[in-house]
Structures are given as C-alpha cells and as structure tokens.
Amino acid sequence: MKKRLLAVGFGIFLIVLWYVIARIIDTTFILPTPFEVLAAIRNNFREIMTVHFVATMRVVLIGSLISLVLGLGFATAMIINSSLEKAIYPILTISQTIPSMCLTPILVMWFGYTVTTRVIVVVLMTFFSITVNVFDGFNAVRVETRELLSTYGANRKQIFWTLQVPTALPYFFTALKVSIPWAVVAASVSEWFGAQAGLGHFSKERMLSLDVPGLLAPLVVVSITALAITELIKFIERKVVTWENDI
Amino acid sequence: MLEFKNVKFIYKSGVKEPILENLSFKVEDGEFISIVGSSGSGKTTIFRILNGLEDIQEGSVEIDGQDIRGLKNYSSYMPQKDLLLPWKTIEKNVMLPMSIQKVDKDLQKERAIEMLKQVGLEEYANKYPKDLSGGMRQRVAFARTLCAGANLLLLDEPFSALDYITRISLQEWLMKQWLDVKKTIVFITHDVEEAIFLSEKIYVVSGRPITDIEIKEVDLPYPRTREMLLDPRIQRLKEDLIDKLRTTEEEE
Ligand SMILES: Nc1ncnc2c1ncn2[C@@H]1O[C@H](COP(=O)(O)OP(=O)(O)OP(=O)(O)O)[C@@H](O)[C@H]1O
C-alpha cells in the first residue's frame, strides 16, 4: 500500500513538473500542458475511440491471437520433437533481441500499407516471447516429480498434461504481461508508416498540422490501454494460478 | 519376495565406476527392512533400479521369481520430498497414481477417501498442499503411495526433512500403518535409531562398489515403544551400527 502511494505521488509530481516546464516554455506546439492534451482528448474523444482505437485494437487482437496459436504450437512441437528444439530454440532466443518494429519498412514493401503488414509487426513483437516462455515453463518441471509420475506408469502425453501444462501456466502469463502491452505500442507505431485509421495514424495526421496536443492525445490512450490490459491479465492470472510454483 | 541376483550397475553419466557389483540380497513378503549406509553409498540407486528408472548391466532383479523388466506396478516409490502437486487438492493428489493408471473415476475417489481416512486426514480432502504442515504432507504422500496399489513400498528417507518431534510421531504412525496394511516396506534412512525402532532387519550397505549387504536383526516384538530402545542389547546394536557407518565413511 505504501509502495502504491509512493508511485502515485511520484506520478503526480511528474505531471506537475510537466505542467511547470510547459508553462515556462509557453509554446503549445513545442510542449503543451497536460490540460491542453486532456482537452485534445475530450474534443476528439468520439473519433479517437470509435474509429482509431477500434482500428488499432483490431490489429492487436488479430496479431496476438495468431501469436498465441503459433507460440503454443511451436513450444509444444519443440517438447514433442527434440531435434526441432535444437534447430529452432537458439534462433528464437537470439531473434528476441532484434527490434521487430524496424522490420516494418520491409513489410510495407511486401504487403503495402495494409492491415496485414501491421498484424505481422504485432506477431513478430509477441510470438517469440510467448514461444520461449511457454517452452521454458514446460521444462521447469522438477526431474523428481517427472520420475515419480513415470514410476506410476505415466507416458509422455500424461506427463505433458498433468505436469508440464500446469507448470507452464505462470510462465505463459508472464509472457502475456510482457508482450501484449508491447503489441499495442507496435501496432500504433506501425501506423505511422501509413494507414487509413488507427491511433498512430491519428497522431501522424496531427503532427503534419503541427497540432501537438492532438498528437499526444492518442499516446495517452495507448498508454492507458496498455496499462489496462496488463491489469486485466494480472486479474485473470490471479484467478487461474492460485498456487506457488515449486514442483 | 524381492530378490537381487548378482547385480552390477554403473551410471551412464558421471564417474564410470560401478555402484553395485555382483550384489545379491532378498526381501521376504511382508517384511519391514531398513537400508542404512553413508551418504552417496548407493541406497537411492538401489531404489531407482527397482523402479525401473535405471537399467542394470549384469544380473537380474526379480519379484516372486519374475524379472522386473516384464512386470508393471509391482512397487510404489515414496521420495524424500513429498512432491505433492500444488495445483491439485489433497484428494486429487492422492488419486494421481490411479488416474495415471486409468482406474475408474468413482473407484479412484472411493479409494482416495479410504486412504485419507487411513492416514487420518479425510477432513483435508478438499484443501491444497500449501494448507498442510510438513508432517501432514508426508502422510498424504504416503496415502498416495498406497494408492499406487503395489505390495512393495519403497520409502526413501521420508521423514528426514521433518523436525524431531514430528519425526518420532510419524515413525510410530508408520509402524501402525505397516501392522495394518501388511505390505512389504523397504525404508532408507540415515538415522540408526529410526531404523532400529521400525524394522525387523537392518541392511547395512558399504563400500564402492557395494558387493554385499550386512544384515542385522532387530530382536524386538511389535508393536514397539520407545522405551524398548533403552534395552542394553539394543543400545549395543546401535553402537555397533554407528561404528560400522563411521568406518565406511572414513574409508571413502
Ligand atoms: N543420475 C546419476 N548419474 C550419475 N551418478 C549418479 C546419479 N545419481 C547418483 N549418482 C552417484 O551415485 C552414487 C550413489 O548415489 P545415491 O544417490 O544412490 O546415494 P545414497 O546412498 O542414496 O546417498 P544419500 O544418503 O546422500 O541419499 C553417488 O556417488 C552419486 O554421485
């Protein structure tokens, strides 16, 4: 509770600091005050929420679902086939360090300014951490427990479902908490390259007309959305993972 | 009857020296046997072979004259740590061996409740492992071991992680369980007094490789009490065993 209070206090301090600096600079198109940004959100609220927020979130949703299916599929395939693991796993861990957003220009060349391009950016952003985390989770099973089950006569399939899947659940949630907020950011940024709608698209339009409060408004929406998604995932995690992993 | 016949065993990984060499011994049905020996001598290895987790290089291990390689569910293993699954209720944990063996669902539940009654924990059926003390968890692990259905129970230092008072009360409890269920128990321990209190015979293992086992009989009637341990004969046996363990420790 005290930690919460400190964080909230510091947040308020930063906003006040922002306000003070903005007042000193006193030029809206360089640094608007928080109130000007809030006003920009209020004035464009309908458009931002019904058009752009929806467009961005659609990309996030499609991309995340694809990553989920691919990630769980790849992690499971690597468990089933160990030569597949030896071939793929090292590449997966290395590719996590590639800033996937930087690949957007190439994707634009291949697929144009389309939803496909942006969905792929989101997939690239989330797929690796889901795959690697879930796979690590499958392998976090204690050798002794696995052996105990095999003394009961368990086959690999039974060990997978009774032991490896539950053990991997907390790892799965960690991956979601890390990657889904980034998916929102990646989807917005990729809209800068060109899109018909979306929070990033809205920002870019406003930049071209030097409307800085309007440029920042979707950014606030993106941040709040990312935070809300994280909290939602944490909430679901608390409902699902009621135990402490020490298998 | 369990029988090791001229068994030779080497771990495939690690040091390539044999752990067991030409080792033979027997355990009769319904006996309570303790295995004592210094740390790293190969006691757990004997259990791993019995469980089918390791393959021997020479000789054979037989149950009632049949090689264990052709048998299933002939022994139930209880490791030192309880290894209860934290996401399953106590009842579901006890049912685990049966659910793996695809026993009928209703029967699983019935047996699990029966076993929990046996270990005195039926009111904890729907609780989770984190709600139980170390001693209770060990009793649940024992109930789970019984549910694996075998007549030969292999207990590997099941009480060594518990505090002294819990340990001695679980020893008394285990003795009653054995007198009740009449299964064969092979019990690994470091604790000489524990071995004497519980078992009919104590198998002392020593040397690398282990080539034979020295058998000490504990000449006390059941049910036993702690006072019986004060008998001078038993005190001498205890000193004798401690000496043996000490000299083997020094040799290594
Ligand atoms: N999986 C393994 N691979 C290779 N060597 C092993 C393995 N497990 C045990 N060993 C070695 O075999 C020897 C016997 O080990 P074991 O676990 O059977 O001893 P123990 O008598 O049970 O000891 P403790 O009393 O400490 O439990 C040890 O030297 C150990 O290092």
Ligand SMILES: [Mg+2]
């Ligand atoms: Mg051991």
